Each structure stands twice: as structure tokens, then as C-alpha cells.
Amino acid sequence: MAVCVAVIAKENYPLFIKTIPTDNELKFYYTVHTSLDVVEEKISSVGKNTNELRELYLGLLYPTEDYKVYGYVTNTKVKFVIVVESINSSLRDNEIRSMFRKLHNAYVDMVCNPFYTPGENITSQKFENVVMSMMHD
């Protein structure tokens, strides 16, 4: 389903990036990096138009020719980015939303692990399994 899942820290450095095995992995890194500007733009507009956009899910950030990039920002300003293939048009907004919710739950469980230091790269196997399950089905 998803071809790339990324978790970005509040200071905008990557905590975790997983892509499908491909010889062009770097492209996804660029895609995620570019999306951060759109995320920034979306969350800085909060407060101006009051009721809108107070949801954590940001929706479609931008489409490219082959991929669609979706974003989600937690209240602690941790960003989640999911890239899906455009051909996969059957994917509805609700499904993306539930993917993000699953990712957020996994992230919260991971942070509450006392052996994890906040701000470190994510090495949790459990978290990775959740991400893997989102990329396979």
C-alpha cells in the first residue's frame, strides 16, 4: 500500500524512514524532505482560520506524477509522512487516516518505552513491524 513511511522529529530531523526495497530509495528521502515545507505551511495557518485544520491529520500534502504524499502532525510536533502510489487510486481518505492513527498509536507506545530516549532514532522492532504491515497489505 504505502511505499514510504517517515517519522520526523519536532526539530525536523528524521527519526525513522522506511521505504519499499527499490534502487531509487533516495528519491523518497527527497520527497519526504520536500513535504516538510508543506507541513510547516499547513500548521502555521492554524489559529487564523479557527475551526479548520485543528485536526492532527493534514490530508494530502501534494501529489506528484507517480505518488501522493500525506501528512500528519502530533500535538508534540512530530511529523508523520506517508507516500502512496498514485495508481493506487482506490485508497480513500479514511483509509489513510486510519493508517496514520495506527502509526500514531505505535509511536506513542514506542515513546512510553523507558528504554527509548526521546529524540533518538527509532530502532524498535515492534514499531517497525507496524510500519511493515502498512507497506505490505
Added chain:
Amino acid sequence: MADEVILEYLHMEIISQFYRSCEKSDQDQCIAKLESLGFRIGQSLVERFTKESPRFKDELDTMKFICKDFWNYVYKKQIDNLRTNHQGVYVLQDNKFRFLTQMSNGKQFMEAAPKFLALPCGMIRGALSNLGVNCVVTAEVSAMPACKFQIQIQRA
């Protein structure tokens, strides 16, 4: 009811364990340790508590979250009074602070109060720092079990 008391016991035991394990001379260090323990707790708790809540509009919105939801999750009650000077100082008043209720009221155990408030202070600081608000938190007790937390926002 019993499950709520467990937190109090655990907290008391953490404190006495910390104080038992260090020399009389580094008792200040114990406070710092408790505070940093609280910081880590606050950090991860807030990650869980804000999972369903909408994005905060501003600093005051964040403070209200701490007073209402965060306090409710941790201490099963809300802050009784929130005051601010709108210049980065917030005072949270709790008239019946959970961790102080077991001590006799009044001024008798006043010198023991700081160690019971270090961890809660750290928790507030950790929660706020994870929400993007850097601050210094101090506590003040004039008569138990009432307690005031002063939050001073640090602007870069």
C-alpha cells in the same frame, strides 16, 4: 479507589528510595534527580494524552490542557485556579494536591514538601517542553495540602 492510591504509594517509595541511596550532603541532587525523572514521565505521558485532542491554538490553550485534562488524568481532579500575567508567567493553584494530602495539614512537615513536589514539577516541565513550551517550574506551599505551581516561560 484502591488503584488511585497506588500512585501515591509508588511516589512516596520513589522518594524514600532516592533519599536512602544518597549521602546527606547531596540531597539537593536528589531533588534534581526526581525532577528529571518527572521530566521524562511528563514527556511520554503528554504524548499519550494528546493523541485524540485537537491541535492547540496558543500557549494559553496548552496551559488549559495541563490544568484540565493532564491534571485529571494524573491526579483525578482539575487545577482549582489558573492565573497569568499574560507575559509568560502562569500560576496553577491546587487546593488539595494529591501527593500532599497524606501529610498532616498545616505547617508541621513544611521542610519535607520540596521533595514531594520535585517530581510533579518535572512532570509539568516535561509535558510542556514536549508541547513546545520551554519553561521553569517551581512549587510553593504555604499551608498543606494546598500548593501553587509557578510556570515561567523561557523565550529564546
